[in-house]
Amino acid sequence: MLDLKWIRENPEAFDAAMQRRGLPPQSEDLLKVDAYRRSVQTEMQELQARRNAAAKEIGKVKASGGDADALIREVADLKDEAQRNTELERELQETLDAKLSVLPNILADDVPEGESEEQNVELRRIGDIPTFDFKPKEHYELGEALGLMDFETAAKLSGSRFVVTSGQIARLERALAAFMVDVHTLEKGYLEVSPPVMVRGSSLFGTGQLPKFEEDLYKTGEDQYMIPTAEVPLTNLVRESILGEDELPKRLTAHTLCFRSEAGSAGKDTAGMLRQHQFAKVEMVSITTPEKSAEEHERMTACAEDILKRLGLAYRVVVLCSGDTGFGARKTYDIEVWLPGQNTYREISSCSNCGDFQARRMKARYRPEGEKGTSFVHTLNGSGLAVGRTLIAVMENYQQADGSIKIPEALVPYMGGMTEIRAK
RNA sequence: GGAGGGUUGGCAGAGCGGUUGAAUGCACUGGUCUUGAAAACCAGCAAGGGUGCAAGCCCUUCCGGGGUUCGAAUCCCCGACCCUCCGCCA
Incomplete structure (x- = not known):
């Protein structure tokens, strides 16, 4: 607001x-x-x-x-x-x-002009794109060949845009989430939170999904929705409160399922588990002062990047242009991971500084030290990372000629010492 | 699902229908004292909004919405949430 x-x-x-x-x-x-x-x-x-x-x-x-x-x-x-x-x-x-x-946030001055994602500006490329002496497959080809990823059965159960994973692929996804949460909590100072994944409309209004984007949400009751991202419950943790400046920054992280109806994306990314109605994500949220939010934005993005670095995945960071920046954001960095199967970079994280836009909507304030009165906090959110998409990235980047998948070193402890996934 | 109790300032917690925006305590801020700190003492301290150059003045807000009344934090109705007991249940 x-x-x-x-x-x-x-x-x-x-x-x-x-x-x-x-x-x-x-x-x-x-x-x-x-x-x-x-x-x-x-x-x-x-x-x-x-x-x-x-x-x-x-x-x-x-x-x-x-x-x-x-x-x-x-x-x-x-x-x-x-x-x-x-x-x-x-x-x-x-x-x-x-x-x-329904008015969007004011963009930060340094957001580049542009109408669509075409005009997003690449800031940096990190990591080496892997080379293969065979034609790399897409994740769903690998997963189905391993017998550990089943889209047809999922469709039978639930419709399109769902997947059933099993065995070591299911475990790998769980390992990824655990790894991410551990890094954020043990090394980066985030507090792990396990929030509700169903929220009231007022929470969605607070973070800006309502009233404008109702069709993207699953509604489960008179005034209850499934969350499209843990940004919603995490950020709303401070709604209608007045915090002391010494409590800031608040850094929160959560591993949750997210639910999106994907209305309007018919025909887009229909193959595989890139775009699902239900997916796991590790989210980061920071509540800061206005003075610190830009710095916090860089820090948060670095936290997300660090996960990719430690998984040995190549990626690039882009700053979204004016036409591609989301409703509530002043400025957004997207992190795109290299997917060999698609031979391109795909979004795996999005880190936004929302300034006081959400805080105003949810009346989240703090008392600046040495000043009278209260001010709105600044809120930031970022994926750290989208777990399902990270699974895809690991599978595609670590695939071998015979269709087996190596386990990135950082994940081996989370996989019980296992170093690769192969068909039995 | 049934029965009852509750929701007051950053927190805890008073509050007869009438100068109560709200006692008291804690926290916080400033001062006295002290070599310094602590303790003690004194003082200040809600938020949002309108108006004004300003000092200031005014309005709203005691979970939300209706109502009763000249007047409501205080009485009535509806709703949300919390707690206790019973039933059911992962």
Whole structure:
């Protein structure tokens, strides 16, 4: 949510910011409603003040045994007027909220201009792309040949975009998640959290998935949804709270399942387990001060990168351009891992600095040391990493000519000492 | 699912329908004292919003929404959540 006061004071900057998002200028429309709302509010407050004063007066008169009838009649009139005013004010407030809640975050100054992912800017490539003296297969070919990955049965059970893994592939996925969480908690200072994977609408509003992106979510009840990412419960952990500056930064990580309806991506990545309705992800969330959030963004991205480095996977980091940056983010780094089977880089992590955008929506504040009052915290989130996609990457990058898969060294302890997966 | 109890400021915890935005304690901030610190003592300390150059003034908020009343944290109704007991159950 954007700061209306800021829009009021910087209408041109606001319109320019929206233009970067491909949206028409709308400060005029917004501020018109805002000005009207405030005039109604001021009027209402004056009525209220008069009513309060009269009510107190009545109390005094009555206490001293006087006759307060005239005053009582006057207040009754004020009340009707105030009622109508309140109604109008509420309508205007709702209009304003509806408009504000679908406006995307203001992009950071250093986000490159561009319309689509084509204009994302590559920042660095790390690791050596592996070479094969045979044609590398895609993960699902490998998995099916091993008899440990079954899409047809999954479709029978659940429909398209599901998979059943088994045996050492299932174990490998579990090992990956455990490895990631261990690195983040034992080495990077994140607190492991096991949050609910079903949340209320208000939580989704807080992180920005609602009201705009409801069709991407699975709804399980009147006001209950499956989470599309653990960013939602983790970030909402601080909703409606006022933290001490000494509690920041808060670094949280969780290994959870995520659920996405993938509405609108029909026909995209239909083969294999690249794009599923249900997938595992290790998520990182940081709650920081405004001064520290940019630095924290780099740190978080480095934490995600470190997982790839330790798995010996080649990757590149891109900064998303203005047209590709998500609704709630000021700036986003995508990490793309090399997939030999596809002969290309594919997204495996996305690290975003949301600034105070989510904090404003969920009223998450802190007390800056040495200052009076409170400020909104900054929130960041990043995958560290998408577990299913990491499984894909390991399978494809560590495949051997006979269809077996070597286990990356870092994972061997998590695989009970096993060094490769091969068909029996 | 059935019965009852609860939800008050950063936390704990009072609160008769009428100057209660809310006692008290803790925490926090400033000061006195001290070589320094601790302790003790004194003082300050809710959030959001409107208006104003400013000082300030005003409004809202005691889980949320309705209602009663001249006036509600206090009374009534609905909802959410929490707790206890019973039933069912992974």
